[in-house]
Amino acid sequence: MHKLDNKDLLHRILAISRAIAGQLDCQSVLREIAGEVNKLFHFDHMDVAIMLADGVNSISYEVGLQTQWGELVTGARPIMLSPIRTLLQGEVPYLLTGDALADDRFHFDGAFDGPIFAAKLRSRVHVPLYVNGSLSGALNISSHLKHAYTEYDVEVAQCIADLLAPYFYALSQTEQAKKAALGESHARNSEKMLRLGALQLTQGMEQERKRLGMDLHDQTLADLTRLLRHVAVLRRADNALEAPFLSIEKELDTCINELRNIIEDTKPGVLELFGFAQGVEAQLERCVAGVKPDISIAVIDHSNDYLDQIDTSQRTTIYRIVQEAINNAVKHSAPTSVQVEISKATSSLRIAIIDNGEGLNIDPHNNVGGLDNMKVRAALVSSTLSFNKNPENSGTKVVLDIPYKAFNNLPASIK
Numbered sequence: 001m002h003k004l005d006n007k008d009l010l011h012r013i014l015a016i017s018r019a020i021a022g023q024l025d026c027q028s029v030l031r032e033i034a035g036e037v038n039k040l041f042h043f044d045h046m047d048v049a050i051m052l053a054d055g056v057n058s059i060s061y062e063v064g065l066q067t068q069w070g071e072l073v074t075g076a077r078p079i080m081l082s083p084i085r086t087l088l089q090g091e092v093p094y095l096l097t098g099d100a101l102a103d104d105r106f107h108f109d110g111a112f113d114g115p116i117f118a119a120k121l122r123s124r125v126h127v128p129l130y131v132n133g134s135l136s137g138a139l140n141i142s143s144h145l146k147h148a149y150t151e152y153d154v155e156v157a158q159c160i161a162d163l164l165a166p167y168f169y170a171l172s173q174t175e176q177a178k179k180a181a182l183g184e185s186h187a188r189n190s191e192k193m194l195r196l197g198a199l200q201l202t203q204g205m206e207q208e209r210k211r212l213g214m215d216l217h218d219q220t221l222a223d224l225t226r227l228l229r230h231v232a233v234l235r236r237a238d239n240a241l242e243a244p245f246l247s248i249e250k251e252l253d254t255c256i257n258e259l260r261n262i263i264e265d266t267k268p269g270v271l272e273l274f275g276f277a278q279g280v281e282a283q284l285e286r287c288v289a290g291v292k293p294d295i296s297i298a299v300i301d302h303s304n305d306y307l308d309q310i311d312t313s314q315r316t317t318i319y320r321i322v323q324e325a326i327n328n329a330v331k332h333s334a335p336t337s338v339q340v341e342i343s344k345a346t347s348s349l350r351i352a353i354i355d356n357g358e359g360l361n362i363d364p365h366n367n368v369g370g371l372d373n374m375k376v377r378a379a380l381v382s383s384t385l386s387f388n389k390n391p392e393n394s395g396t397k398v399v400l401d402i403p404y405k406a407f408n409n410l411p412a413s414i415k
């Protein structure tokens with residue numbers, strides 16, 4: 001570029017300054033000043049490299065030709081691999097070349113110099129950006145032509161760089177802070193989404209359970225009852241077959257009763273109609289009915305019906321955990337008492353299922369049956385589940401701790 005007098009140069013620099021005004025991100029600043037810079041000297045590609053706070057990586061913003069350097073806006077690259085690393089490390093005050101394709105300073109092992117060849121960037125001027133006396137990046141101007149720039153262009157480029165440096169520094173700091181904040185909120189959101197997703201899954205599973213219950217009731221139970229009637233008619237019609245038909249009838253009767261229990265289990269009606277404590281009590285009653293010797297049962301709720309004020313899918317998940325613990329206690333431990341206690345600990349709601357039976361004789365951490373389902377469900381409500389020896393006497397104490405902060409839609413007043 002031919003030499004300008006100082007007044008003209010000042011005008012042009014001020015025009016660049018005006019173009020920056022009001023731009024709120026690095027890319028827009030570069031786009032807005034491109035026209036004014038082009039009036040000073042022709043370029044085919046211009047970019048600004050900004051060093052990140054880690055001191056190891058940099059990112060680039062570019063105008064003119066699109067190169068892979070510009071893609072760096074989405075991700076940082078190591079300064080050590082930059083073709084202008086000598087400048088970014090403060091080893092040289094500037095770089096000026098008439099043909100970067102053939103200039104060894106830009107090419108070394110591992111150098112990210114592909115764009116120089118791809119975009120045929122021959123003449124190049126690189127000047128540092130300084131903020132508060134520290135190197136913060138570089139302004140890079142390139143042309144397809146050979147030997148397009150002179151030492152005078154370096155001087156002018158440095159004036160532009162001095163003008164741009166504080167803007168780019170402030171804007172890129174804000175952009176990095178925004179990115180960090182976004183990343184953090186994304187992490188927080190994804191945990192919340194995971195929990196919501198899990199709850200939707202629970203809702204879906206519950207609906208599927210109910211549908212299955214209705215199908216079993218309307219179809220299979222009705223079929224079995226019809227079969228039972230048929231067999232009874234046949235038995236009465238032929239005295240000789242009385243005994244075998246009677247035994248088939250008995251078996252069918254057992255099947256029908258078991259099926260009724262399963263269907264009953266698919267719709268925790270008491271839970272929905274009367275609440276958690278009543279639902280658990282009904283489950284206990286169903287479970288111990290007809291078991292000899294008698295098992296005494298109790299549900300003690302010190303939580304003031306806390307679980308009836310939470311999200312119903314979470315409540316169902318918790319109910320299913322307690323249900324399995326009750327089933328296990330009655331089924332495996334031959335107890336004379338099974339008790340469920342709901343209490344408010346400091347930072348969690350605690351539910352304990354306590355039996356006085358034979359105690360666990362397996363490792364509860366290494367199991368794939370109902371215990372495993374309990375653990376999966378406990379994780380769905382971000383809670384911890386522990387299996388302990390009942391401290392008061394023999395038997396097992398299963399404890400579910402649900403942190404208050406894991407409850408959805410709970411009014412702060414009752415957290």
Ligand SMILES: Nc1ncnc2c1ncn2[C@@H]1O[C@H](COP(=O)(O)OP(=O)(O)OP(=O)(O)O)[C@@H](O)[C@H]1O
Nearest residue numbers: 328329332333359360361362367369370371372396
């Ligand atoms: N309260 C308890 N007292 C004694 N043993 C228990 C108790 N709870 C669980 N167990 C033991 O843990 C084992 C695993 O329980 P889990 O619920 O996983 O399986 P299951 O009840 O045998 O079968 P499923 O639940 O799949 O129908 C049981 O077989 C039993 O030996």
Ligand SMILES: [Mg+2]
Nearest residue numbers: 327328370371
């Ligand atoms: Mg079980």
